Amino acid sequence: MVLAYGIMSVANWARHRKYEILETMQSIESSTHRRGLRLSNVVLLVVVIAFIVAVIFAANQNDIIGWMVVAVAGGWLILSLVSLMMVSRGARAVHKTARDFNSNIAAATAGGTVVDATDPMRDTKVDHSLKIVEVQKRVITEELARGIDQADFEMIDRALDTIEMTAHNARDMINPNRHNTSKPDADNGSNTITGDVIN
Template sequence: MQSIESSSHRRGLRLTNVVLLVVIIAFIVAVIFAANQNDIIGWMVVVIAGGWLILSTISLIMVSRGARAVHKTAQDFRSNLAASSASGTVVDATDPMRDTKVDHSLKIVEVQKRVITEELAKGVDQADFEMIDRALDTIEMTAHNARDMINPDRHKKKAKPDTDNGNNTITGDIIN
């Protein structure tokens, strides 16, 4: 892959140099004719050829800089990709869908906290402890899921004691 990139790069550079050389030759020829003829039209051709020479030189410089920047970005991307594939899954920190899901999870936790607070405010005699237990289970499941969204490989990184036969899921009732 490297030889293909360098081969096409060399061909493009050769073609660019040839075009620039043609513009320089046209400029020199225009200057010689204008000096020999010493007329207005000859000098106008010199100015036009000079303008094209300046434009092509500026274009060559800008395209070269852009190509170098793209090449550097591609190399950085490849090295980051190689490093991330060696270390595991990469979670994009700018994923708007993941951010929305985590935000929704935090809203669920807030609602369940409010349910617990309202039930406890009723007093020990009138509080619905089953509702409080369901709210706590919901908070636990939501926190577990949100942490999995942020770090999908968190269970793979460190070994946990095999208390649930290798199954790292949380069970519970879903409350609508």
């Protein structure tokens, strides 16, 4: 009779286990999580004791029903072990996902922009922009080499405009959200740039 009551309590535990799992998943960082794991360990201990008692009663009475009770108790033991392992693994996965999500949110709000280093299309576009800047620099150098009297200042102005537009587009490719930041690029390069020179 005690064994049947133990098996019934394990069945009730299994029905209510899904609510404990949800509660455990929602409170991974809190003390409820630790309490849930302790409760799982206690319930697992009860199932192991019920299995041992069932084996002892079945061995003492040596009848078919006793061994059937042992099989049922063993099944519950295996089920509880598997569910405990799955819940623990799931809780660890949720914890890792939450930690990764929090670190991604922190990185996104830190003001920096994460640029994927393996974007071949963007790399090709930036490379093309730099080639345009090199060509326009060569145009300016050639015009200035002619001297002040023969230099085509309209061509120099067009080259400088092209360099400015190309630099603007390249910066947009590298940091597409730079216009949406709280500190906009208001001066568009008209003020003096300050900082350390990196060789």
